[in-house]
Amino acid sequence: MESTASDYNYSYDNNDEKPVELCSTDGENLLGAQLSTIYYFMFLFSLFGNGLVLVIIHRFEKLTTVTNILLLNLVVSSLMFMSSLPFVGVYKQLSYWIFGEVMCKIVGSVYYLGFYSSVLFLTLLTFDRHLSVVYSLHASQVRNQRYALLSCAVVWLVSGLACIPQMILHKTFIHLMTNKTLCQEHPGNLTFVDADKLRDSTFYLQLFLFLLFPLIVIVYCYIRIAITVISSKIVTKFKTVRLIFVIVLLFFICWTPFNIVELIHDDDDDDNPSCDEKKKRGYAREVTHDIAYIYFCISPIFYTFVGKKFQSYFRQLLVKRFPGLKKHISVSQVSRTNMSTKSTQKSIELS
Template sequence: MDLSFLVDKEYNQTYLDERSYLADNIDGFGITMAILYLVVCILGLAGNSLVIVAILKLDKMTSSTTVYILNLALADGLFMVGLPFIASQNFQKHWIFGDMACKVVMVLDGINQFTSVYCLTVMSIDRYMALADPLRFARWRTPRIAKIVSAFLWLFSLITILPMALHFSSIGGQCIPNLVSDAWWLGTLTYTFFTGFALPFMVMTVAYTALLLTLRSKRIRAIAPHKQSQRLERQVTKMVVAVVVVFGMCWLPFYTFNFCSLYQSDLVQIFAKAFEFVVLLSYSWSCANPILYACLSDTFKGHFRTLLCQGNNLYPSIHNNTEQYDLHDTGTENTN
């Protein structure tokens, strides 16, 4: 289920005295948060758009890796589309777009957020297969298989979030879920926590740990370890740690605040403001992935430089080498 739609609206209904909080005048905090929402939205759209253009123009989706990255960037970019609606409600303390728009925004928000998480999870498995035993898993890592898996992830995300997202309504002036009962809300939070965070986080951790252990074992067994294999292990380690840590830092506070909201009875406005920041943090995860690519992936560094410096032909053959030695790019790929 889409986290952002849980948080943002939820705090207005579950643990706030809604009328007193929503009646507050717009202050420095509100203006600051509106600016931060705008910055995250612009960075997320720009960064993910750059990734999409780089893949379509320079890579042509010639590997399973870039198929997954394309779908991840697409989901992250579309996830940003709902951010102005959330920011508007937080800033004005009122939903002005109507009940149907509330449901549509929440459904699209949920699909894109869950698809983003699931793509990143599948990528962790894909990276293990590519670097641990590329020949053995080659037939499972073709662009065609990756496209089928990606299509399934979008469909699965829709099925996962649709029943919950449709519970949102703007009746009463806020786009928030219509809570059936406290038990229903606790069940919803638990369900979204496990499907949208705990299980994906566990899969990523297991896959990346197994990958690092396999790479280290291969290097130790080698009679004369090659510098390239050592470089590969260092790059993979940095990217793995970055991906897992950033994912946990952006989403764990969100779920923690959601569960705390069930028992929050005092410090209402302080808690609500902190929760608003946590929502922004969860959205910021979707603009973190392009930054990780740019900082830690040699291939995407080349792609971005090629796109941003059109007159510079420093990377004339980068599109033929999209599976180099980093977390998202490995040596051999079947392009059938």
């Protein structure tokens, strides 16, 4: 979970170290408070969008297909991440934490659990699509319900283990100058663990396991998919992979700037940058972090309105809820039974 002030502005609970140079973070805090007003909108929009996806899956689909199982878990992880935003919004607007030590750890853990699991589920969806397109003749032997459930269990386990350092480092402590309670990664030493090594391991874990590794896997999978589609000229399969490709591309467009800023910040920690340089980094982190949030807010739009199948389902829901729209909206009925039968012959299309 991001901080409301930079990491050089705090008092330490154990008084082991002297405070370093103090720089004013009023401008960064003000920018963060102004941007945080959109968190509530993003939370509500995500709640509606992801909730709509869940309703559509429940109403029209069977949770026996690999794609739907993975998609359901992705929606859950997105909702989990977005549930932390109202707390972060209040925190940034007040510039101090009011929810207590326990909620500080819970919100920080949920934030990273939602982020990490979303990255891995996106990667898993892409790899699964790669199997169904590139190895379509043999993929059905591997792509079954057991494979999907086991994959999801592994993703949640890895994501949960990756959150342990954040649960340790995230805590409430007192700001040196303002005497306000903050909730974020503790900037000083901890008595029971080497905090510096834990921070470094957390950063590189996030960089390699949750950014570079997914990026390499996704690029490889889509190169193979593109070669297969071009060589076979199968238009329907091209339409199938299009939606996931857009979602994944959007994810990395939104998250890569923040990780680049974090990487620069980590590399320059020993250079004693000036206050002006620290302020610039603080502004960059605020802006790139908020851009990253946009992904979790608008991804339901692609699930619901870009995919042709979801468009049809959404129109059916509208007509059922508002019968007067039937004369203005064309609806093609797709029964759950027919869809279930087709899914045994090929993977469910997302678009």
